[in-house]
Amino acid sequence: MGGMTLLEQIDSQIKDAMRARDMERLNTLRALKSAAKYLAIEKYGADGQANDDDVIQVARREIKKRNESIEVYEKNGRPDVAARERAEKAVLEIFLPAALSDAELEVIVSDAIRETGATGKSQLGLVMKAALAKAAGRADGKQISAVVGKLLS
DSSP states (O other): OTTOOHHHHHHHHHHHHHHTTOHHHHHHHHHHHHHHHHHHHHHHOTTOOOOHHHHHHHHHHHHHHHHHHHHHHHHTTOHHHHHHHHHHHHHHHTTSOOOOOHHHHHHHHHHHHHHHTOOSGGGHHHHHHHHHHHHTTSSOHHHHHHHHHHHHO
8 A cells, every 4th residue: 555644545545444344443443543633633734634643543543442341341251242342453453563573673672772871671661662663553552562571681
């Protein structure tokens, strides 16, 4: 999908989902689009347009919600609802940048440790902040935290 912004990709997928009468996918895409629109208005004012970073931020937030719901539904013996949440999560994940490999993540964290001059676990927060910025949405806090913990010990 080179050249298209993420918002344009969402619009194009909305059209596909409408043609396919795939209501679940359609609803998930529409929710993502409207959440991105709200974020853009919040950030840039009434005529604001969400850029790719905004869309990724919203997609991440929505995926996090789905993950929490999946956990709750599985615990409460509702695999049917959990499956629906999983399907929505899969639709949202299309818009995330490719995840970093463990090796790439270690390089990023090592750089962050070097740049912050961190020497121990007490500076974990500092390193986390730097590493999260470097990862630019291509790894989540949990993954980064694990690597920081390992490399700072």
